[in-house]
Amino acid sequence: MKGLPPVLITAIVLVVGFGLCAMQFPNIASTRVVGNLLTDNAFVGIVATGMTFVIISGGIDLSVGSVIGFTTVFVALAIERWGVPPLVAFVAILVLSAAxxxxxxxxxxxxxxxxFIVTLAGMFLARGASFLLSTESVPITAPVYSTVSDxxxxxxxxxxxxxxxxxMLVILIGGILLLRLTRFGANVYALGGGRATASLMGVAVGKMTIKIYMLSSLLAGTAGIVFSFYTxxxxxLSAVGVELDSIAAVVIGGTLxxxxxxxxIGTFLGVLIQGMIQTYINFDGTLSSWWTKIATGILLFAFIALQQGLVALARRPVATRAGAAS
Amino acid sequence: MENSLGPAPPLLEVRGISKSFGAVRALQEVDFTLRAGEIHALLGENGAGKSTLIKVVTGVFPRDAGVVRLGGDEVAPRSAKAALEAGIATVYQEVNLLPNLSVAQNLFLDRQPMRFGIVREGEMRRRAEALLTEFGLDIDVAAPLGNYSVAIQHVTAIARAVDLSARVLILDEPTASLDRHEVEILFGIMRQLARRGIGIVFVSHFLDQVYEISDRITVLRNGRLVGERETASLPRLELIRMMLGRELAETTSARAAAGDRPPREVCASFENYGKAGYVAPFNLELRHGEVVGLAGLLGSGRTETARLVFGAERPDGGQARVEGAPVRLQSPRDGVRQGFGYCPEERKTDGIVAELTVRENIVLALQAKRGLHRPLSRREQDEIARRYVKMLDIRPPDPERPVGLLSGGNQQKALLARWLATAPRLLVLDEPTRGIDVGAHAEIIRLIRELCDDGLALLVISSELDEIVTYSDRVVVLRDRAHVEELAGEAIDVTNILAAIAAEGAAKEARA
Structure with a gap:
């Protein structure tokens, strides 16, 4: 029910792609490379988890990249200039982004x-606010940062x-459980099936909408903290366009x-596929890194076409039935 | 039928409900009484107020006046959800469930069995299976609801409503998209629920089904209560009289004597023309200079016949001929190419383009017929618009006025002008006089006669039987999506039409 066939296709693409890469560069098939891949894409994985909830519920969140950017600036200034203890700064930014x-x-x-419009406004707001705080890169030297990095x-x-x-992996597993096993998760699917109908069936649509975007922004804030550890x-100006990367990961992962x-889980596979392409380009060394975008674009087209095909297939039996009533 | 019910206290009591939308009084002082354990049919033609009544009772629309009592207690739900919580559940024709969720999730959405904040999937499936078994369904409840037929989706919706401890179940046209076998299953479930003491309101256009399943019948007409009767003691003719509002005594036809004119040339003919589940195959001949009326209740297949004739719907069998030559009518384009015109019932949504001017609306079909490569010059457009504004007396006589600002009758004339400009051989008019004031009404009828005298073939649908009798040379009567009788000459009067609509038996055979 929850989009298994598309996920299987994503998994096959990942495995076959990884196999091809490993045939050309045997070193790719090592825990060292895989570990780096997970580290490099940790923040995208976290943001894309939240984006999955938003998109399944029938929405979209364009503000996440800006929220990451704002978070890094806020955290850096709080720790380095305002003298706030890092943990307090983290809690503050998480509360702020959730709100x-x-x-x-x-x-x-x-x-x-x-x-689309509301989160587009949110995107400009958050990005603008981060420029207001600081236009230049603020290095973070707090000891907790080197501890975590080590x-x-x-x-x-x-x-x-x-x-x-x-x-990232903990958040991912949490996301899977939340979506699969809880009433909240079922309601996310219900909203995506039809807001009016879900409302008639007793789902508190307003509360759910607020919670879903809250979750997405909260995870974007978390991704921002992770990004500040990473850099x-x-x-x-950090994480410009990450909202689009995460939407791409969600769609490649088989989410309608x-x-x-x-x-x-499909979204996670989508993130890994994008990371794998990036890794391959790094190994090759001669290709421009923008080939990642081109490959992602091709995959997106392929998956959207595939989804349309599956949707058309799913609709057909119903149509035949309605016509045969006499 | 179970009529052995004693005088039980009413389960649902609706008293003096009124509801207006702007100046339109949709319901006026309507009463409705539903007893526990009965199946109560709510009947009426288009605009009678059935849906409005249901929506007012279930809190979708606020009411202007009146009270609703459920089991003796006054209730005033403000939303469908609140009505559901109070114990009034509605299942609409378009199933209001989520096709992307599993059957089990649909049944238990927002009330799943939980443990430690986690949905107990296994327990939920077991309960879903147990619940559906009561309704005679043995299906995989983990599969998405959208994988199943409309009938199963209906039963699931009913099961959900009943499991939510509904005491009143409103079924709005539940059988419209079901086949005979599925209808039987649904009726079995309805009887079973009635035995459990649930009151069921059954809204349907299928009179055979109403007589098969219901204990009592309430009829509405034009937003007013016409009456409430025991089904067993209400003859079919009487029921139709209640729905259409005709006193049989007063129906001596006011028909203009057409006189005995020689048989005219056939303009278009249809043999065994039909579409499964839409209209049963019919034979129809349309002659030049002749008006054929289509009469029948709402949902009897009148509009469906018109759409097939025009080509707006594809037939799955039969042969159409125009002037004797076989033709294929697969799309409205084909219809236009054969010289057909169609004025649909929903002027506002299917007919006029309100923002465009009278002139632009009139030349629309002619331009479409000519194609994009041969645009009409502005002078030609002005000329055509002026001619028809004058001929049909469209008021105000300003071709540059947006059509949306005209009255209903004048909009209808503009629509007529659009098709007349294409010099059609056959014109199909669906409810040409609906929503038009009395003066314009007479004028449209006069126009229909005049057009006919000019040699045009006309196929006209109307719910106004007096009107149909006035201008038709022949009347085809439809019932339950089949043509059941054709009346001609002296035989055309309201009494005969009513009798044909009311006749039993034939419809069932046609549907089988």
Whole structure:
């Protein structure tokens, strides 16, 4: 029910792609490379998890990249200039971003506005606010940052599973459980199936909308903290376009852009596919890194076409039945 | 039928409900009484107020006046959800469930069995299976609801409503998209629920089904209560009289004597023309200079016949001929190419383009017929518009006025002008006089006669039987999506039409 066939196709694409890469560069098939891949894409994975909920519910969140940018600047300034303890700064920015998401959700519901427009406004707001705080890159030198950066679990084969990769995996598993096993998760699918119908069936549509965008922004804030660990700096221009990368990961992962179907695990596979292409280009060394975007674009087209085909197939039996009644 | 019910206290009591939309009084002082354990049919033609009544009772629309009592207690739900919580559930023709969720999730959405904040999927499926077994369904409840037929989706919706402890179940046209076998299953479930003491309101256009399943009948007409009767003691003719509002005594036809004119040339003919589940195959001949009326209740297949004739719907069998030559009518384009015109019932949505001027609306079909490569010059457009504004007396006589600002009758004339400008051989008019004031009404009828005298073939649908009798040379009567009788000459009067609509038996055979 929850989009398994598309997810299987994504998994096959990943495995076959990884196999091809490993045939050309045998070194790719090592825990070292895989560990780095997880670390490099940790923040995208976290944001894309939240985006999965939003898209399954029939919405979209364009503000996440800006929220990441704002978070890095806010955290850097709080720790380095305002002398706030890092943990307090983290809690503050998480509360702030959750409130930001809740506000967007409330606007979407109360004024019955398209999520695209509301989160587009949110995107400009958050990006503008981060420039207001600082236009230049602020390096973070707090000891907790070097501690976290140094921490890693050793994997067999010499790979390192870094702290931020672990955070990403924990959030991912949490996202899978939340979507699959809880009433909240069922309601997310219900909203994607039809807001009016879901409302008639007793789902508190307004509350759900607010919670979903709150979750997305909260995860974007988390991704911002992770990004600040990754770069050890806060910069208002960081993570530009990440909202589009995460939407791409969600769609490649088999989630229907129109809502109602999809899975977090598929999104994770989508993130890995994008990371794999990036890794391949790094190994090749001669290709421009923009080939990542081209490959992502081709995959997006392929998956959207595939989804349309599946949707058409799913609709057909119903149509035949209605016509045969006599 | 179970009529052995004693005088039980009413389960649902609706008293003196009124509701207006702007100046339109949709309901006026309507009463409705539903007893526990009965199946109560709510009947009426288009605009009678059935849907409005249901929506007012279930809180979708606020009411202007009146009370609703459920089991003796006054209730005033403000939303469908609140009505559901109070115990009044509605299942609409378009199933209001989520096709992307599993059957089990649909049944238990927002009330799933939980443990430690986690949905107990296994327990939920077991309960869903147990619940559906009561309704005679043995299906995989983990599969998406959208994978199943409309009938199963209906039963699921009913099961959900009943499981939510509904005491009143309103079924709005539940059988419209079901086949005979599925209808039987649904009726079995309805009887079973009635035995459990649930009161069921059954809204349907299918009179055979109403007589098969219901204990009592309430009829509405033009927003007013016409009456409430025991089904067993209400003859079919009487029921139709209640629905259409005709006193049989007063129906001596006011028909203009058409006189005995020689048989005229056949303009278009249809043999065994039909579409499964839409209209049963029919034979129809349309002659030049002749008006054929289509009469029948709402949902009897009148509009469907018109759409097939015009080509707006594809037939799945039969042969159409125009002036004797076989033709294929697969799209409205084909219809236009054969010289057909069609004025649909929903002027506002299917007919006029309100923002465009009278002139632009009039030349629309002619331009479409000519194609994009041969645009009409502005002078030709002005000339055509002026001619028809004058001929049909469209008021105000200003071709540059947006059509949306005209009255209903004048909009209808503009629509007529659009097709007349294409010099059609056959014109199909669906409810040409609906929503038009009395003066314009007479004028449209006069126009229909005049057009006919000019040699045009006309196929006219109307719910106004007096009107049909006035201008038709022949009347085809439809019932339950089949043509059941054709009246001609002296035989055309309201009594005969009513009798044909009311006759039993034939419809069932046609549907089988």
């Amino acid at each position: 930001f998401g809740a506000a967007m959700g409330a606007v979407i519901h109360v004024f019955d506005l398209p999520p 921490f890693a679990l050793r994997m067999p084969g010499g790979g390192r599973l870094s702290a931020i990769a672990i955070i 050890s700096a806060g910069y208002s 852009l129109t809502g109602g179907q999809g899975s977090v």
